Amino acid sequence: MYLLFYISGAVAILATVMTITRLNAVHALLYFVVSLLSIAVIFYILGAPFIAALEVIIYAGAIMVLFIFVVMMLNLGERAVEMEGKWLSPGMWIGPEILAAILIAEVVYLLSRPPVEVHAIQYVEPREVGLALFGPYLIGVELASMLLLGALVGAYHLGYRKPEALENPDADNTDATRAAAGGDLVRAGHDRPAGAA
């Protein structure tokens, strides 16, 4: 069990590092999906199969698909990758590195001491998760659902178009408003970069 835990932990860390360093947005997202899946395995090993399943269904299976969906719609070109490469300069690593170093120092300190009281792995049934959510944590659940309802109404408002606007959907899509081809990060109108076979 410990071996499985460390393997999936290592996969999670590696995948997350790859997520940060990939220049292609879709590749980065794919590594992030792998990272989420390995975290689901860790949850399962730690005795929380319900949370593991939700991690796969909601994070890996729904939210990340939406991210990939949006990136696909953007149709990012070569220039976006170039730009991404410029943003990832060595200088910007300093801040995160200092913060990560503090955490590593803490881990080293904890490992060097005799082991503190380790909680035995406790198996959590789906039933117990439900009882906890709708018992002591009911207020939290209600607040979260109100927040989501607000987001839903907001999204509906942004996406709503008046019936007369639907009559002429291309009204705001004229040569004047459209981005000039090639000038933007997005590949407008071209299926593939010029010169590719």
Place this chain on the structure above:
Amino acid sequence: MISPYPAVTLIAVLFGALTIAGGLVWAERRLLALWQDRYGPNRVGPFGLMQTLADMIKLFFKEDWVPPFADKWVFIMAPAIVMFTVLMSFVVVPFAPGIIISDLNIAVLFFLGMSSLGVYSIVLAGWASDNKYALLGGMRAAAQMLSYEVFMGLSLMGTVLLAGSFDLVDIVNAQRHMWFVVPQFLGFVLFMIAGIAETRRLPFDLPESESELVAGFHSEYSGMKFGMFFVGEYIGILLVSSMITVLFFGGWRGPVLPPIVWYFIKTCFFLGFFILLRAALPRPRFDQLMAWGWKLMLPLSLANLLVTGAVKLAFFH
């Protein structure tokens, strides 16, 4: 309830699923031909039974081409994902008492998780091909499968409520006196429709709709990579039929005949129904499909869950 020889079960299920998927290709072509007043494949072997084998040999000898403009690794990985997720789902299907690979206590959630990961295969195939038809197919697939997944999960929760467990073996055992299709008829219909949409079968095959998008997400695929999408779809049908049998029609339960035979008979009935749907129904427009999912199916599945919960609380608590 796990069999004493898990490896034997594993190999039997793997072999069985792939063989039945191959047989299903033949059965579908013969049945469609029957309903359309023609013969269908009848030359290779008795009744044309070897047709799928011949097709497979042809696929293996085709040029396995990766377009130079495609994203090579994602392009190669995409067909493998669909096979992986569909075959993984069979891990939790209880075929008969003792014939199950893993008796997980979150089996229903495992099935839902695997089917939601299956979306990646289609979406990534569409994106990696770098072809406008494939991209349109991939985008349609992402929107369709995400939407229909939502009420696929919700439609199952009524069954889970009645059985009081996410465990598929418990769900089958809870149908000792009555199949769940009777109290959960609406849930059954909703799950069936969601299942067709998840496997991208004909009324809902908009991601590949050949009359408008060439072949949709797999336009650029050839050889056995295309074969994997193709077989993956048929194993998906087998999986959804199995899940309908297990969740709503008492799984292996039935009189006289051995359990595995009952399971097989019930599953075959739904496989036939899936093929009949393909022969009978036209394809909707994409906005109709989305509006139908969000404005009709989702409220219905929520109402189903609400009523089931209220009845269970009022009378069986």
